[in-house]
Amino acid sequence: MAGSNTNNIIKASLPRGQRDVYGFELQKIKNIVSKITKVYESYGFEELSTPAFEFSDALGKFLPDSERPNAGVFSFQDDDEKWLSLRYDLTAPLARFVSENYDNITKPYKRYQFGSVWRNEKPGPGRYREFLQLDADIIGSDNYIVDAELLMLATDSMRSLGLSEQNFNIKVSNRKLLDAIIELIRIDDDIDENRRLTILRAIDKLDRVGLGGVEKLLSDGRKDESGDYTKGAQLSKRSIEKILNFISIGSTVRNDFINQTKEIISKTEQGPIAIDELIGIDKLLTELGYNQEILFDGTIVRGLEYYTGTIFETNIVLDEKKREEMPIIGSVGGGGRYDKLISRFRKDQVAASGFSIGVSRLVTVMQMANLDIFEDNYGPVLILNMDKEYQQSYYQIATEIREKGISAEVYLGSSGMKAQMKYADRRNSPFVIIEGTNERERGIVTVKNLIKGKEISNMIENRDQWINNDEIQFEINRDQVANKISEIFSKINKKT
Secondary structure (H helix, E strand, C coil): CCCCCHHHCCCCCCCCCCCCCCHHHHHHHHHHHHHHHHHHHHCCCEECCCCCEEEHHHHCCCCCCCCCCCCCCCEEECCCCCEEEECCCCHHHHHHHHHHCCCCCCCCEEEEEEEEEECCCCCECCECCEEEEEEEEEECCCCHHHHHHHHHHHHHHHHHCCCCCCCEEEEEEEHHHHHHHHHHHCCCCCCCHHHHHHHHHHHHCHHHHHHHHHHHHHCCEEECCCCCEEECCCCCHHHHHHHHHHHCCCEECHHHHHHHHHHHHCCCCCHHHHHHHHHHHHHHHHHCCCCCCEEEECCCCCCCCCCCCEEEEEEECCCHHHHHHCCCCCCCEEEEECCCCHHHCCCCCCCEEEEEEEHHHHHHHHHHCCCCCCCCCCCCEEECCCCHHHHHHHHHHHHHHHCCCCCEEECCCCCCHHHHHHHHHHCCCCEEEECCHHHHHHCEEEEEEHHHHHHHHHHCCCHHHHHCCCCCEEEEEHHHHHHHHHHHHHHHHHHC
16 A cells, blocks of 8 residues: 655645634634624614625725736736725725615714725734724714714723723824925925825834934935835925924824914914814813823824825823833724715715724734733633543533533543643633542532632642642532532622
């Protein structure tokens, strides 16, 4: 008999920028989504689901190349020779949906959506080619209270995860402020579209390169630590000074930001409009007590070109040590007003504003920052499989515990007790239940409380103390075990 051909074995590996998610991380993702969607629904948002891929020209951000439209997206050609692309965000499909169903939806239309999106770009820390987003958008109202409500919604969403002003902030600006700054420097410099984008990219890099780095990018250019050189905007000293004065205001108290910004851009066309919108938003937020987490910051740019008004970003706040240890990952969410996007499909302009939470990135950042603020992700209660003759009893115990709303499983392997206990530890089981011959004859089971065992393990000096501690291990009547497990869990949940 011929041996197997090892050359035909396929190497198990993932494409670059992809990853598998399983176990407790997946539980945390579900936990985050569950908590935030409850907040969304409490604000009156209804859920929408759209397909994973759309016509490439409908997505709009990355227009097709002459040969293949895959600049930034994953695309393929259908059998009718039309190009399709995996969605790169959840907003472009929303714009298509609203346009296609405009007369059938109630406006303002408040929708939320959770799902995967795909980017055909270079992966980085916390940045994958496929990731999860959780969006909320309001379509059909140009009132600034829409933007204020979305800021409240974003704040309450972060609070629902147990975060406070010590753990996160939301930085807010307005695209019209940047338009006003460009208007100011046109007095001294000729600003075409390429130069405008170079200026905005320079401002957007303030957090990474500092004020001095931005100054170089506005002037001749800057060489980074790797030796790569970025050509600057070649602005005059007078224009650079105007921009630096504006971005030096930084992230600050909303009232202070408004007063300082007003002095700089009051004589421009777009500036006063932006200030009036920010004043209205600030007034409502202040009256409703949203004071600590929401800041105004003129350096917020946002990468997508379709933003037209209020823009904002949600950031996890790290202490100084964590900032030094962790790579720069960027915001975990953001959004703003995009009043021109839906008009790609319609002759009239439809007002729209929304924001997106990058769930995959949020989980990654919180794990890296040790912000494990959720309730403990316990595995199932494990019933040890001590004797084949007792299988029915083991499964009956598991069933009774499940009826209490608690996860439980019977060990399915053929290993001995030591290996089964090791399995329980790796599964993060809160309890182990043992029913051997001795227990069965006495009508009891032995319960090992692994939660309590981990809590006080450093305080136990010898084996006798461990065995005699009835919080760690105790016996109970077989017919009372499910109630006892449920009782202990209830006490744990009250503490958390």
